[in-house]
Amino acid sequence: MNQNYKRPESVLVVIHTRSGEVLLLERQQPPGYWQSVTGSLGWDEEPLAAAIREVAEETGIAAEDKLVDCGYHNRFEILPAWRARYAPDVTVNTEYVFQIELAEKVPISLNPDEHRRAEWLPAKVAALQASSYTNQAAIERLVLGKR
Template identity: 55%
Template sequence: MSNNTYKRPESVLILVCTRDGDVLLMERTRPRGFWQSVTGSLNWDETAAAAARRELREETGLKAGQRLIDLHRGERFPIVPPWRARYAPDARVNREHWFLVELASRRMIRLDPKEHRQYRWLPADKAAQLASSWTNQKLIKAWAGRRGSRRLR
């Protein structure tokens, strides 16, 4: 079987935030109550930056332009059993690449109703509490702790 038969075990996490410290989170349609930043898997033929731009546009309607910042950071995490069938039999870990898009202010977001139920702009501390994945929480806290610093970027 070719690689295209299976999902690539590599993804992006894009933190969309404002200069004032608000963070965008969206609630997935399934599982209900799962809140996250913009996320998505890389296609086999795409770079992490291209996937980040595509996912941002698909999930929010926003175009990144020059605002997309590759943080050159990320995490690796186990692929949980319910989703393992989507990946090659030997794939056990997903590599997540982190990106940042900082906006001047909150924007109206155009959700894909097949993927997300609603969105909220929240202060970073509240967003970190609501985010469902530990990697999303970690990125929000890192950004909030270093706002205005070049260390995260």
């Protein structure tokens, strides 16, 4: 555990409405990269706490009573462009998946350091627009019911 580097564990939080609209955020860097709420765990942080923190930081939504642990995680190779943030021997990240289902769309307060804009999209469109394959799969599984 070298705390000079990022911890190779993160959360993915799919926020959607009961009617099937999914919130996607466009990252500042790289432009055109769309995602659900994501973020790395702090070295002393559990996945649930990280998910609550990231949702609040990235959207302004208080998630404590809405967040559901989906009971699965993804493992994926860290892209070479991002590897310098991690210890030299680290090449794989573990991503814990959560969801929030809302009765209806809510206003979003973006962190402008991280994201350019937010959009509520029909789930099928969101699944196609999400830049990460794990994010696409989570939308399909959690909102569209595909396994």
